[in-house]
Amino acid sequence: xxxxxxxxxxxxxxxxxxxxxxxxxxxxxxxxxxxxxxxxxxxxxxxxxxxxxxxxxxxxxxxxxxxxxxxxxxxxxxxxxxxxxxxxxxxxxxxxxxxxxxxxxxxxxxxxxxxxxxxxxxxxxxxxxxxxxxxxxxxxxxxxxxxxxxxxxxxxxxxxxxxxxxxxxxxxxxxxxxxxxxxxxxxxxxxxxxxxxxxxxxxxxxxxxxxxxxxxxxxxxxxxxxxxxxxxxxxxxxxxxxxxxxxxxxxxxxxxxxxxxxxxxxxxxxxxxxxxxxxxxxxxxxxxxxxxxxxxxxxxxxxxxxxxxxxxxxxxxxxxxxxxxxxxxxxxxxxxxxxxxxxxxxxxxxxxxxxxxxxxxxxxxxxxxxxxxxxxxxxxxxxxxxxxxxxxxxxxxxx
Ligand code: ATP
Numbered sequence: 001x002x003x004x005x006x007x008x009x010x011x012x013x014x015x016x017x018x019x020x021x022x023x024x025x026x027x028x029x030x031x032x033x034x035x036x037x038x039x040x041x042x043x044x045x046x047x048x049x050x051x052x053x054x055x056x057x058x059x060x061x062x063x064x065x066x067x068x069x070x071x072x073x074x075x076x077x078x079x080x081x082x083x084x085x086x087x088x089x090x091x092x093x094x095x096x097x098x099x100x101x102x103x104x105x106x107x108x109x110x111x112x113x114x115x116x117x118x119x120x121x122x123x124x125x126x127x128x129x130x131x132x133x134x135x136x137x138x139x140x141x142x143x144x145x146x147x148x149x150x151x152x153x154x155x156x157x158x159x160x161x162x163x164x165x166x167x168x169x170x171x172x173x174x175x176x177x178x179x180x181x182x183x184x185x186x187x188x189x190x191x192x193x194x195x196x197x198x199x200x201x202x203x204x205x206x207x208x209x210x211x212x213x214x215x216x217x218x219x220x221x222x223x224x225x226x227x228x229x230x231x232x233x234x235x236x237x238x239x240x241x242x243x244x245x246x247x248x249x250x251x252x253x254x255x256x257x258x259x260x261x262x263x264x265x266x267x268x269x270x271x272x273x274x275x276x277x278x279x280x281x282x283x284x285x286x287x288x289x290x291x292x293x294x295x296x297x298x299x300x301x302x303x304x305x306x307x308x309x310x311x312x313x314x315x316x317x318x319x320x321x322x323x324x325x326x327x328x329x330x331x332x333x334x335x336x337x338x339x340x341x342x343x344x345x346x347x348x349x350x351x352x353x354x355x356x357x358x359x360x361x362x363x364x365x366x367x368x369x370x371x372x373x374x375x376x377x378x379x380x381x382x383x384x385x386x387x388x389x390x391x392x393x394x395x396x397x398x399x
Contacts, residue, residue, distance in 0.1 A: 039073045041075050043342075044109070049113055050115075050319070051318070051324060054328070054330045056111040058332040059339050062355065066355060069390060080098070084113075084117070087126070094126065099134045103310065103311065107311050107345060110313050110315035114319050135305055135311060139168075139169075140168035140304070141167055141212070141301065141302045143164070144165070144289040144290060145162055146293050147364075148364040150293070152292060161269050164289060167205065167277070171279075172197060175283075176194070179191065195280075206276065211248070214250060216273060224255075224257075225237060225255055225258065226259075238255060261275075295373055296372070299334050301317045302345065314342040315338055318334055329379065331373065331382070340352045362385050
């Protein structure tokens with residue numbers, strides 16, 4: 001059996017492997033990459049801090065295993081040692097000309113930014129947000145569903161009942177970085193964080209979310225809001241949703257207050273499909289979504305520049321997890337699923353489908369569950385298994 005047939009044929013649940021592509025970011029949602037005959041994709045890897053240093057090399061191994069089976073693409077990797085250790089040496093999380101160094105890459109595979117000895121706002125703004133904002137990766141896409149073999153905490157929720165994509169506005173809103181602090185340490189000290197929403201910013205994320213919803217089978221979008229309490233920017237957000245909805249008459253959409261949406265995610269998960277929310281709201285909701293799908297260690301994300309002016313960046317949604325760092329027990333599945341999003345972004349849809357199939361075969365096997373999933377498997381064991389499921393030896397077995 002050849003190429004893609006192998007994956008479809010071998011996946012324990014090929015229907016669910018197909019579904020996985022619908023829950024990721026694929027195809028016509030933004031302009032596809034053009035595939036040359038033998039394409040060498042240039043990937044920047046930035047492990048960052050904590051378990052990022054374990055899961056990003058694992059993600060690279062999976063891409064390398066995949067490339068050994070392909071006659072149409074290969075990868076050239078360059079690693080960037082930016083993060084907490086770099087900060088200790090140089091006083092910054094990344095060099096001043098760092099963005100220029102990675103600007104011409106086809107994609108970025110990122111781990112995490114966070115260090116117990118450096119304030120969180122310094123690590124976040126100095127690295128991850130610097131890249132997201134510097135490259136105007138304004139659409140943050142977070143697919144969530146319950147993978148085969150994963151025990152999810154909701155009692156009355158079957159795997160098909162939780163199949164969401166959260167679209168997070170990734171360039172402005174509550175994380176615009178606007179604000180200030182005066183009179184520090186004095187009783188009259190004051191501080192502000194101002195949420196900035198622009199018409200251009202809201203229109204483009206709404207259009208992206210409607211287009212994504214339109215490409216999924218249910219054509220269903222929920223717009224998260226808080227316009228009852230926040231009566232300026234969130235009212236504009238609602239008005240723009242209504243305006244953009246008119247461009248997508250085949251998409252069914254509704255509005256939900258962010259507080260009510262947490263209860264709805266738990267009580268009526270099947271009533272949701274594509275979800276769009278502001279930077280802060282989606283940040284919180286997507287951690288809840290990841291927990292409801294079984295573990296933070298599984299969830300992937302893509303920071304996308306839909307116009308492809310700059311490289312997009314793919315990363316697991318978990319942070320540095322210093323409590324398990326260096327123990328070899330980090331779950332690499334969130335990074336592998338991020339690799340699937342990366343491949344889709346490159347236009348390598350068959351390859352993405354094969355990696356997703358291998359991930360699903362791995363999660364279906366309890367012997368390959370890491371500690372966060374109640375198992376004893378190590379990062380290395382899960383990585384080796386997924387590589388073998390992709391590699392030439394696995395393909396020979398399948399044939
Ligand atoms: P940060 O401050 O960088 O966000 P954090 O440790 O506060 O990091 P997370 O890294 O998101 O937050 O992790 C929360 C907890 O979830 C961790 O303490 C860890 O036990 C668990 N966890 C997160 N990611 C994984 C993973 N990939 N594999 C196993 N456990 C994980």
